[in-house]
Amino acid sequence: MSARSQPRLLRALLHPWSLGVAGVLAVVIVWTLVSASGTVDKLFLPSPAAVWAAGQQQAAEGLLWSDIRASVSRVGAGFALSALVALPLGIAMGANRVICRLLEPLLALIRYMPAPAFIPLLIIYFGLGELPKVLLIFIGTLFFNTLMIMDAVKFVPSELVETALTLGGRRDQVLVRVITPCIIPQVIDAYRINMASAWNLVIVAELVAATEGLGKRISLAQRFLRTDEIFLGLIVIGLIGLLIDLSFRLLLRRTCTWAV
Amino acid sequence: MHLQLDRVSKVFGEGRSSKLVLEDISFEILPGEFVALVGSSGSGKSTVMRLVAGLERPSAGAVLVDGRPVRGPGSDRGMVFQKYSLYPWLTAAENVAFGMELQGRGRPEIRERTAYFLEVVGLAGSASLYPRQLSGGMQQRVAIARALAAEPQLLLLDEPFGALDLQIRESMQEFLYQLWQRTGLAALLITHDLEEAMLLAQRLHILAPRPGRIVRTISLASERSDLAHLRVSPQFLELREDLARTLRSLDGALGA
Numbered sequence: 001m002s003a004r005s006q007p008r009l010l011r012a013l014l015h016p017w018s019l020g021v022a023g024v025l026a027v028v029i030v031w032t033l034v035s036a037s038g039t040v041d042k043l044f045l046p047s048p049a050a051v052w053a054a055g056q057q058q059a060a061e062g063l064l065w066s067d068i069r070a071s072v073s074r075v076g077a078g079f080a081l082s083a084l085v086a087l088p089l090g091i092a093m094g095a096n097r098v099i100c101r102l103l104e105p106l107l108a109l110i111r112y113m114p115a116p117a118f119i120p121l122l123i124i125y126f127g128l129g130e131l132p133k134v135l136l137i138f139i140g141t142l143f144f145n146t147l148m149i150m151d152a153v154k155f156v157p158s159e160l161v162e163t164a165l166t167l168g169g170r171r172d173q174v175l176v177r178v179i180t181p182c183i184i185p186q187v188i189d190a191y192r193i194n195m196a197s198a199w200n201l202v203i204v205a206e207l208v209a210a211t212e213g214l215g216k217r218i219s220l221a222q223r224f225l226r227t228d229e230i231f232l233g234l235i236v237i238g239l240i241g242l243l244i245d246l247s248f249r250l251l252l253r254r255t256c257t258w259a260v
Numbered sequence: 261m262h263l264q265l266d267r268v269s270k271v272f273g274e275g276r277s278s279k280l281v282l283e284d285i286s287f288e289i290l291p292g293e294f295v296a297l298v299g300s301s302g303s304g305k306s307t308v309m310r311l312v313a314g315l316e317r318p319s320a321g322a323v324l325v326d327g328r329p330v331r332g333p334g335s336d337r338g339m340v341f342q343k344y345s346l347y348p349w350l351t352a353a354e355n356v357a358f359g360m361e362l363q364g365r366g367r368p369e370i371r372e373r374t375a376y377f378l379e380v381v382g383l384a385g386s387a388s389l390y391p392r393q394l395s396g397g398m399q400q401r402v403a404i405a406r407a408l409a410a411e412p413q414l415l416l417l418d419e420p421f422g423a424l425d426l427q428i429r430e431s432m433q434e435f436l437y438q439l440w441q442r443t444g445l446a447a448l449l450i451t452h453d454l455e456e457a458m459l460l461a462q463r464l465h466i467l468a469p470r471p472g473r474i475v476r477t478i479s480l481a482s483e484r485s486d487l488a489h490l491r492v493s494p495q496f497l498e499l500r501e502d503l504a505r506t507l508r509s510l511d512g513a514l515g516a
């Protein structure tokens with residue numbers, strides 16, 4: 001046995017991702033074996049090959065891309081709006097006791113109303129277009145984003161704020177030059193976590209009412225008993241979610257080297 | 261600047277749970293003077309400092325700067341905190357520049373003064389390092405440079421070397437003493453280390469705990485060319501033992 005090759009193999013096995021990849025592979029292998037054995041009805045459990053074929057077909061027809069574009073842009077618009085409103089609101093609540101006391105009970109209450117329960121109302125108000133879906137994502141993530149940002153502000157070490165004051169800083173300078181940069185890592189992380197619920201909500205909204213989108217494709221597939229397309233939809237949804245999550249992590253690592 | 265504390269008391273909390281932390285504290289610091297405040301943990305040293313900095317208001321009495329009551333924090337009273345308080349997202353140089361930027365000084369001036377004060381604290385070579393890349397002693401020196409760069413008239417030091425090991429501590433004391441001689445700043449040093457206070461200060465107040473009050477004030481000889489030598493001189497050791505006895509008796513009274 002060569003003394004060189006073994007450590008390299010070992011290193012590959014010890015890579016933090018290797019176990020995760022192994023877990024995914026194991027599921028795919030079990031899935032392949034079970035569907036090949038014929039013990040489960042193809043209608044319930046399509047083979048990986050069938051799902052792949054469905055994917056290729058949808059890609060060729062262009063459906064896959066237009067669905068992804070529709071879902072992603074709804075999430076993008078709704079979440080961007082939510083992030084934009086939550087940042088100043090959360091900072092204001094974290095930094096100002098009066099604003100906090102005024103709004104916190106209200107937000108805490110609304111937070112417990114499940115966002116999907118707003119769908120009927122939004123449809124009555126705004127019909128079936130893009131606006132109600134974007135608003136659903138906005139509503140569904142605004143409160144979590146705001147409360148998490150508020151918490152981040154409250155945990156800014158008081159020494160950092162007081163140092164700025166003893167250096168001659170004004171309150172508004174403290175807000176912009178101390179509190180804001182200090183909470184950026186937590187803000188990115190809050191966005192990353194709440195992005196997951198935004199991504200869930202868009203699928204739910206599309207299941208209920210849409211002409212295109214990944215959720216819509218799944219509910220259409222159900223009507224025609226196309227489980228391969230349902231599987232495809234679920235996998236694509238999962239993969240895009242993972243991709244979004246990873247890009248937020250990357251963003252955090254790139255922009256906030258001091259905090260990671 | 262002339263700082264006066266006139267029968268200052270501080271109560272935290274209200275009603276039943278209120279707690280008298282400082283009682284009738286009076287002392288003053290004249291321009292260019294180095295004063296130290298020594299007391300055991302929890303005797304209210306940091307509270308005195310926060311009152312002077314304007315981060316707390318006295319419950320009774322007055323904190324006066326040049327005869328006028330302190331209304332809040334200001335850059336005339338620079339502060340170095342007990343805990344490291346550098347901005348972790350800024351480099352050493354950016355930390356030093358921070359106060360001057362808040363004050364709205366011009367860029368060339370900021371650049372020049374930042375370089376100068378990093379040089380003063382001996383960290384010119386570490387300008388572009390982040391706080392987590394600096395040792396505790398280096399971080400505290402950056403914090404001192406940051407306070408100095410904002411041009412205070414009084415430097416408030418709250419156990420600035422408390423978290424450092426003995427050797428670095430001694431060299432930091434040496435550094436602080438030379439800095440004070442060079443700049444002619446007034447300084448208030450808070451510490452629980454008698455030796456440190458005796459080496460550096462011209463006047464020393466001993467704070468008794470619960471409630472914090474000044475029980476003894478000592479003026480120290482201003483002639484000290486060599487701190488290392490002074491540390492082991494018989495007179496110095498004798499006085500130190502005497503003061504240590506006072507401090508011990510205060511803690512003893514507490515236990516009884």
Ligand SMILES: Nc1ncnc2c1ncn2[C@@H]1O[C@H](COP(=O)(O)OP(=O)(O)OP(=O)(O)O)[C@@H](O)[C@H]1O
Pocket residue numbers: 272273281299300301302303304305306307308342452
């Ligand atoms: N904001 C506050 N609210 C209530 N109590 C406080 C507050 N700040 C300080 N105290 C109390 O005042 C007392 C003195 O605190 P202080 O921090 O001034 O002591 P210290 O001498 O600096 O102690 P140490 O040497 O441990 O730093 C303590 O008993 C503390 O619990």
Ligand SMILES: [Mg+2]
Pocket residue numbers: 305306307342418
């Ligand atoms: Mg203290």
